[in-house]
Each structure stands twice: as C-alpha cells, then as structure tokens.
Amino acid sequence: MTIFPRSIEEWYKPLTREEKIWIALAFIVALTLAGTTIAWHFIDRSHQVPSIAVEADPREFLSKAMEFSRTYSGKVVPEGTDIYLAAVRFTWIPSELILKAGVTYRIWVSSPDVLHGLSIIGPGDVVYNVMVMPGMAYVIHVKFDKPGEYEIRCNEFCGIGHANMIGRIRVVG
C-alpha cells in the first residue's frame, strides 16, 4: 500500500521482466541522447553553439558598435570585416546589416546595459537563439547561403520596450 507504512518483506519484491527491460532501455535512451550531442561536435563543425566569448567593457563595446553602424549603414559589409552588434534597451546597433550570401562573417555581440537575447528568424523556418550578456562579447560565425531577409529580435525580457527590439539582416547575392 503506497499510503500506509509497510515492512520490508511486504515491499521489497523482485523486479519483473518488463521492469528490468525498461530500466535498461531508459538508461540506453539517456546514453543515446547524451552520445548524440557529443558526437555532433565531430559530425558537423558548422552547426554548433558558439564557443568563443571574451570580456568586453560595456562602454567601449557600445562605441565600437556605433562606429560600425555609422561606417556600414546602407552598405554591404565586405568579406573579412568583423561585425559589432550591440543589444541596447530597446534597439539593436546597428539595426540593419547587409551581408553577402555565401560569405562567412564574424559577429561580436554584447550589451551595455542588461541581459538580452539574440534571435535570428528567417525564411524557411530558420531560427537561431543565443544569449547576449552585458560585459561579455559572444563571437559568432555565421554564413547565410542564400539571399533573403532575416529578422533579429530580442528573446530575453529586457524591459517595457522589449518587443520593439527588432532589427534586420539583409542577405544579398
């Protein structure tokens, strides 16, 4: 009886065949899940959680992003240029990026104020989400294969204007 005290002889029963099979299977499933994510590091190097992050002074980072924004406003970012993207309450700096399809870019993303999140949402159900941390710059490598229009949205609640943090990435051929 599950709700009454019992002596050990009453509840310590051998496991049935089904129970033994299920214990083994449950652990095998967990091992499969864990094994797959570890194996993925070797299967596909180019679809991974970015692993590089460096400490970044909030003010310095913001001025870098603003400078980048001024330089490349309305222009295609040339290959080999580092992109600085700042999440600021309640906007992205720069709010629009024009990138070339098929080119790998390095994006530094950080925030001068509070915690934010970077969502890249694009055509064909493309979705990427990472956190944007104040004081820490995340280094993301990204290569858009095809031209198209992607949205960047904030995915971590950052205040009243959180929903308005929408920027754009235009990928041109």
Add this chain to the structure above:
Amino acid sequence: MVLPGLFRTCPVTGLRVHLPTQRLIIANFVMALLSIVIGGIAAIFVGFSRGSTILVKDPEQYYIWLTAHGFNMLIFWILWFEVALVYFVSTVLLNTSIYSSRIGWLAFTLMLIGWLVVNVTVFTGNATVMFTAYPPMAAHPLFYLGYILFALGVFVALILFFLTLYKARVEGTYKGHLPLVTWGAAIAAIIGLTVVTHGAVALLTTFVWRLGLVESIDVMFYRWFFWGLGHNAQYVNVTAMVAVWYALLTLATGYTAARFVNERYARIAFALYTLFVVPGIGHHILVDPGFSVYLKQASGSVGSHFLSVPSMLHALALLGGLEATLRAAGHTGLFGWLAKIPWRNPGVAGLLLSMLLFGIGGVIAQPQTTLQPNLLFHNTMWVPAHFHLTVVGGTTLAFMALSYYVVPLLTLRRLISTRLATIQVYTAFIGILILAISMAILGWLGSPRRTLVLPELMKPEWWGPATLLVVGAAIWIASGALWVVLMLFTVLAGRRSTDPGELTSGLISAIIVKEGAKTSKMGSLVIVIIFLVVIMLALYFYSFLRLGFQPPFW
C-alpha cells in the same frame, strides 16, 4: 506526549489526524489556493493578450501580469501546496503529530510575509523583472527581501518535515518502513533543500547589490545559482507530483491497484532524482557566453538527459500497476485492458491524463535541453510549451485530482459533484494540450517567449498559433475556475457526512481482482516504448537534422 483528545480518526481511511496539524495543513492549502487564484487571474490577462491583445495593449501592464503569473504559479502555488503535502504525509500517514506546530506557524508567517511583499512589489509595478529577476535589471530591494523570506519559510517548513519524520521514527508511531508516498515526498524535500541553498546564494548576493553594499554583480554567477533555485524547484514539483500519482492510483481504485505497484522499483526511481537534479542545472545556460563548452556538455547532456530516466521509470511503475490490476481482474490482450480503465473516475482520469501531458512535456524537452538543438528553441515559446505541459498539465492537474479525494476527507463534507470533477479533469487536459501545442508551434517558428507581440510586430505565420493559444487558454481557465468553484462549494456547502461510503461515493472505482491471477505489464511496456523511446528519439533526431540544414552558425 500528545493528548489523545487532539486527534480525530478519519472515518474512511482509519488514519488518525492531529487537529493542530490539520489546521496548519489547511492554512498552507488555503494559501496555495489563493496563489493559484491570483496566478489564474493573471493567466487570463497573459493568455488573452499574447499575440491577440484582446485584453492588455500596454506592455507595462502586460509584463506586470506576466511576472505575477510566473511567481504565483511556479513558486507560490506549488510551494504552498507542497508544504501542506509534506506536513500531511509526515503526520497523518505516520500516525503522529507535527514536531512543533509553533515552528510550523513560524514557517507559515515567513512565507506569508514573503508572499505579501513580493505580490505587492510586483503589482505596484516595482518589480517587473519576471520570476527569474536576472540582474542587472533591478527591482525594488524589498522584492528580493520578500523572495528571500519566502524561501526561508520553505526551508523552515522542510526542516520541520524532517524533524517530524525523525519524531515518528523514534516514538515508533508506525511499524515498518515509510509509505511510498511519504518516501517520495522526502525525496522532494531533499531536492527542496538544494533549491533553498542555491536560491540563497543567488538572491542574497542580489539583495546586497541592490542595497548598494557591493558595486557590481556577475550575471552568469547569478544565472547559474538562480537556476539552482528555478530548475530544482520544478523537480520538487515533479517528485511531489509522482508521489501524488501513487496516492491517486491507490485512492481511486480503493487501494486495489497499490498492491500491484512494485514499490522497490518505484523507490529506486525516486532515489535516482536526487542524483541527477543538481548536475542538470546547466541546461539553462547552454547558449550563454562565458561558460565553457565542456561544462555545458556535461551539465546539459549528462545531467539533463539522465534526469529524465527516473520519470521514465515511474511511467511504467504506475501504468504497469494499473495494467496488472486490470489483468488480475480478468482483462486480457496486449491493450484490451485499456478499454477497461475506469475513465470516468476523476482520480484515474486525472492520473493518466496528468501522466500523458507530463510525458509529452518531457518528450519536447529533450531537444531543447541539448546543447546544439537548444539554438533552435532557447527562449522561444517552445520553452513555455514544455513547462506548461509538465507543471500545469502534470503537476497542477495531479494536485487538482488529488484534492477531490483529500478535501472531502479533511472537511468531512461530500464532494459537490463527481461528474463535474471528471469534466473538470478532461477540460483541463484539452485546454492545456491546445495551449501547449500552439505555444510549441510558435516556438518552432522562432517567436520569443515573455514578449508582448503587438499586432504590428507580428510575423504573418505567427497569427494562426497565437489565436489557437487564446482558445486553449480560455478552455483551461474555465476548467481552473470550475475547480475553484467545486472546492469552494464542497468546503462551504458540501453535505456533512462521516459515512465512508457517502464521503467517497463516485470517487472510487473498485476493481475486483482474482487472487493469484497471472499478471503482466507488457502492454504498458509497449506504450512507454512508443511514447518515450520511438517518438522522443524521432523528435530529437529531427531537431538535429533541422539544425544541420540551417545556414552554418558556430
């Protein structure tokens, strides 16, 4: 020594109830009820505004409602109920009184002050920071103090629970081992201690920072320790919910099915929770900068994936226990017994639907708790889809179903209507399923969580699921309101009775078993393999495939 006059004997179960302890249990239960009502009212404003903006158009108001909803549901309702639950299983089931009512009321007072302070700061707009309260976004200092006081109260209550277990043991008020349900609740309480210690680290440092005593606060440090609170607390729910599942199976079948549950196997499964809870914290920081990939991988995959093992084991213990009972009653065939399940019984229906919803919630959690596919789901609506299935569909539905059994016994009043109770259980199931499916679709499409997306900010493909979400929310809220009404009418206007048959009429589906009949749990094994192996792995591998076909990102 406790005077015998302070006890009453339950006419149905024969259990002895210590009256001062009963007052304490009822007080905590009432606070749980009050929290779910506040959280439920907040749910109306949140559910009817997300995407559709029927009710709230002002983001400031929306985020206040959302913060209140998160706090009252995820922290207050669950923890008040659990304190009531641990008091109940450590006293009534062990034939003893609480170690000290005075400590119990101290815990209650601390929790009450914390509860009041947090709710007041939130509703006055001084703490619109969500229940996660990530710094450096700052709330009023009092808010953190309230949070800390509430957690401290829970800590005192848990210590009191352990003291009561100790007292019952040394005084020898029961023979043999702890009942399974008490044992499960003890596991929940052990996990509860990790919740409070992690919470203390996260919240005390934030409180000190808000008072201006230290200059800065490390966001990543906070996030790790906060999720030691936020995530582990949900495992207190899970463990308590599983204990409640066993109680439901026992009560709803008039004790019959309990004989067919393998308690040794169930206890192994309970114990496994304690092993994997703390290592599992890391699945919240999988896409954070600043943590190493090794830590993420170890905590995200090893910790989190193994954390699903005990829940998987319980699924077979419970379903198999019911199957074996029905087989012993003469129902055969691999799945023939399924048709013989008393589906109209609110306890049995509540148990099975709660298990099903919790299972779906667990299945959709696997890709999101895994390092790389988490890139697709992190902070999208996929996340609330997961925890509405587990916490609302699983825990809350189980607790509601249990209340149909315990409240009549505690108040000695008949449940106002068993049929309405059954309807409540099914509408809750349908509502939360629709709600969660629409949230999952939104998440799949990349819609961020915790965001009031005004119509002009919507992506066209989000409209469909966002509208469906309102339908699910409406059904669930109606069902929740029905539960509150049933509880209130039972407590205030239910027919008084001390007759066991009357008090449990319609609530117990007796299954007449043949002694020594051949039983098996094979049908349940096949069912859990289909749900928790085939479907789970299919979704898991599909998420990797989807990731692999996206533009390169590393």
